[in-house]
Amino acid sequence: MAITRAYALPHPPLAIPGVGRGQENGIGKTLQSFHKVAEEIAALAPDSIVFITPHNVIYADYFHISPGPSARGDFSRYNDRGTKLEARYDETLAREITKLAERSGIPAGSLGEKDAKLDHGVTVPMWFINSRFSDYKAVRISQSGMDPAAHYRLGQIISEAAETTRRRTVLIASSDLSHKLTGDGPYGFAPEGPEFDAAVTGALSDGNFYALFEITDDLRERAAECGYNSLMVLAGCFDGMKVAPCLLSYEGPFGVGYAIASFSPGEPDDDRRFLERFEDGKLKEARDRQKGEDAYRALARRSLEHTISHRTDLPVPDDLSSELLERRAGVFVTLYKNGRLRGCIGTTSPTTVNVAQEIIQNAVSAGLHDPRFDPVDVSELPYLIYKVDELHPPEPVESSAELDVKRYGVIVSNGGRRGLLLPNLDGVDTVDEQISIARRKAGIPEHAPLKLERFEVIRHE
Numbered sequence: 001m002a003i004t005r006a007y008a009l010p011h012p013p014l015a016i017p018g019v020g021r022g023q024e025n026g027i028g029k030t031l032q033s034f035h036k037v038a039e040e041i042a043a044l045a046p047d048s049i050v051f052i053t054p055h056n057v058i059y060a061d062y063f064h065i066s067p068g069p070s071a072r073g074d075f076s077r078y079n080d081r082g083t084k085l086e087a088r089y090d091e092t093l094a095r096e097i098t099k100l101a102e103r104s105g106i107p108a109g110s111l112g113e114k115d116a117k118l119d120h121g122v123t124v125p126m127w128f129i130n131s132r133f134s135d136y137k138a139v140r141i142s143q144s145g146m147d148p149a150a151h152y153r154l155g156q157i158i159s160e161a162a163e164t165t166r167r168r169t170v171l172i173a174s175s176d177l178s179h180k181l182t183g184d185g186p187y188g189f190a191p192e193g194p195e196f197d198a199a200v201t202g203a204l205s206d207g208n209f210y211a212l213f214e215i216t217d218d219l220r221e222r223a224a225e226c227g228y229n230s231l232m233v234l235a236g237c238f239d240g241m242k243v244a245p246c247l248l249s250y251e252g253p254f255g256v257g258y259a260i261a262s263f264s265p266g267e268p269d270d271d272r273r274f275l276e277r278f279e280d281g282k283l284k285e286a287r288d289r290q291k292g293e294d295a296y297r298a299l300a301r302r303s304l305e306h307t308i309s310h311r312t313d314l315p316v317p318d319d320l321s322s323e324l325l326e327r328r329a330g331v332f333v334t335l336y337k338n339g340r341l342r343g344c345i346g347t348t349s350p351t352t353v354n355v356a357q358e359i360i361q362n363a364v365s366a367g368l369h370d371p372r373f374d375p376v377d378v379s380e381l382p383y384l385i386y387k388v389d390e391l392h393p394p395e396p397v398e399s400s401a402e403l404d405v406k407r408y409g410v411i412v413s414n415g416g417r418r419g420l421l422l423p424n425l426d427g428v429d430t431v432d433e434q435i436s437i438a439r440r441k442a443g444i445p446e447h448a449p450l451k452l453e454r455f456e457v458i459r460h461e
Contacts (some may be wrong), residue, residue, distance in 0.1 A: 002162035003265060004044050006171040006234045007037055008204055010227070010258035011055070011124040018080035026253050033248040033260035034128040040262065042133035046170040048090045049129070050139045050158055052230040053121030053174045057114045060145035061374060063101065063154055065094050067110035071140070073118025073126075085123050085130065090137035093169070096161040097139065106153055108141075121174040129172075136170075143229040147340050148213060151229045152275050155236020173234040175227020177201075177257030185255015187224045196223035197250070197257040200231065204261040207245035209235035210274045217340060218427045225257075234263065240273045242266030279383075282338045286383050295321060296388040296460040299356060300333050300363035307364045308378050316356050324356040330391040331358040332422060332457075333366045335376070337383050343370040348391060348411065348420060348455075359388060388460040389422055394453040403431045408454040410434050417442040423457060 014020035015031060024031060041049075057064050069091060074084045094110070101108035118126070122140055141158075143151065155171075162169035177200055179186050180193035196219055203211035212228070212235055220228055244264040251258055293301065299320070306314035316325075332346025345365035352358050363386070367376040376384070394411055397403065403410055409423040412435060419442025421434050428434050435450070444450065 002165075002167055002169050003159050003171055003237045004046060004168050005040065006173065006237055006263045007125075008173045008175050008227075008231055008234060008259055008261040009034070009037065009125040010176045010260065011121045011174050012176070012254075012256065012258060013075060013078045013120050013124060014254075015124055016075055016078075016080060016083055016127055018083045019075050019078040027251060027258060029249040029251045030258045030260060034125070035131075036248060037260065037262065038128045038132040041129050041170055044168070044170060045133065046136055046168045048093050048137050048139060048162070048167045048169045050093075050141065050162075050169060050171045051122045051125070051174060052141050052143065052172065052233045053119055054143045054226040054230060055119040055121035055174075056140060056142040057112060058142050058144060059112065060372070061107055062112070063106065063108035063144050063146075064112055064142040065098060065108060065110050066116070066140040067094075067113055068116065071116050071118050073120075073123040075120070075123065078120075083127065085118060085126055087118060087122070087126065087138040087140065090139050090167065093137075093161060093165050093167050094139050096165050097141070097158055100157045100161050100164075101154065104153065104157060106150060106157060108154065108157075125172050125174060141233075147338060148229060148232045149275060149278065149338060151232035152236035152239070155233040156239050156275075158233070159237045159239075171234060171237055173227065173230035175230040175259075176225070177227060177252070177259055178223040178225050179256050180222075180224045181252040181257055182255040187255075189255075190222055190224070192219055192222035193224070193257070196220065196225055197252065197259070200228070201247060201250050201259050204231075204259060205245060205247035207243045207263065209238070209272075210277060213274065213278045221427065235274065238263060238265055238272070239275060240268060240270060242269045242272065279338075282383055286385055289385050293386070294460050295324060296359060296390070297386045299324070299359050300386045300388055301384070303360040303363040304335075304367040304376065304384075305381050308367070308376065308381065313364065314360055316360065320356050324359075325354050327355050328353070329355050329358065331355060331362050332389040332391065333359060333362040334387040334389070335366050336385045336387070337380060342376065342380075342384065343367050343373050345370055346389065346391070348394060355390060390458040390460070392456045392458075394455040397452045397454050400431050400435060400452065403434070403452070403454055405429065405431050405434045408456060410438050411453040411455065412438045412442055412444065413451045413453075414442070414444045414448050417444050419444065424459070
């Protein structure tokens with residue numbers, strides 16, 4: 001096993017004496033654990049250290065691996081101009097990770113470097129490590145906007161690459177936890193902050209990485225975390241094997257959660273193939289949902305599956321009800337995979353001869369033409385869950401007082417810009433949030449005047 005040890009480490013710049021200037025004494029447990037980790041790494045004397053960071057360039061559908069032979073970093077943005085660091089990159093290991101990722105269908109590589117300077121997600125843990133041991137080469141990999149499963153797969157790939165290149169490798173998952181632990185923290189307080197941190201530290205303390213899969217996107221967003229996906233990469237490094245976990249410390253005195261944990265590999269254990277278990281569960285969930293589909297959702301699924309499998313549009317089936325064949329309406333089709341949005345396209349008013357054609361057309365568009373996502377691949381089809389919203393004609397309103405986030409969708413417009421948000425969406429709890437999201441989707445500046453419309457839907461889910 002080439003991954004000799006992995007660590008979850010936070011990245012508070014104030015932990016650096018030149019930045020903290022005494023404030024670092026407020027995170028004494030974290031500092032003590034940092035020094036212990038540095039001593040352990042010095043004893044391990046790894047050839048390479050792979051840093052997973054949330055603070056370098058992040059792409060929605062691509063893992064960025066920093067290119068070149070080396071990079072430098074400092075803390076000048078935190079008013080410390082004297083502390084400087086340099087990383088010598090392990091280009092051989094980086095190339096192997098890229099090659100294996102491409103073979104596995106995971107987009108990763110060194111394209112798109114926007115700033116070669118080391119970010120604080122790397123420099124903070126590196127400062128402590130280098131205080132004890134610096135004779136190693138580094139690989140810096142950014143988190144991406146892809147789902148947690150993709151990050152877990154990246155961990156599997158890193159492990160294989162370290163094995164293939166015979167590098168004794170340590171992995172650092174750079175990972176602050178919630179930024180909403182206290183009212184005087186950087187983002188204020190939210191009850192989801194402590195809830196998220198308790199879930200993560202519980203998973204780290206007992207090595208139950210499957211518990212990380214059970215943390216929802218909504219909880220993560222409300223907790224304002226930045227390290228979850230780094231931890232998923234760490235978990236993937238140990239897929240199918242026992243680990244010896246140790247939660248060295250946890251504290252959050254400044255409103256941000258700092259956890260430090262170490263993991264050592266053990267014997268193979270098929271019961272710890274957590275990605276396989278997660279995907280099996282999601283496949284069963286999707287199949288169960290398909291059994292209960294009404295005619296609207298079943299038609300959306302048949303349409304996308306037919307187009308991907310046969311490369312032609314689905315003809316309107318003969319066995320549809322008069323509701324689908326004789327009425328006209330705007331329709332939105334939304335796709336979910338593993339609990340995450342996978343595509344959503346719709347029409348606010350009818351553009352075809354009936355609701356059936358509207359569904360057929362928009363299901364294909366949601367799966368293949370939503371610009372936020374890559375087109376759905378045939379291998380994804382069994383995991384997809386469909387939602388169909390049939391829209392009533394929109395009506396103008398004078399103010400947000402006439403809106404109801406649960407009952408009405410909203411359309412905002414300013415000149416030629418127009419944005420829509422459906423009603424009763426998870427994570428959208430107020431009218432102000434609803435309008436703000438629709439405004440952003442339309443690209444309308446925050447203080448520009450808005451024309452508001454509302455609409456109701458018949459939802460099939």
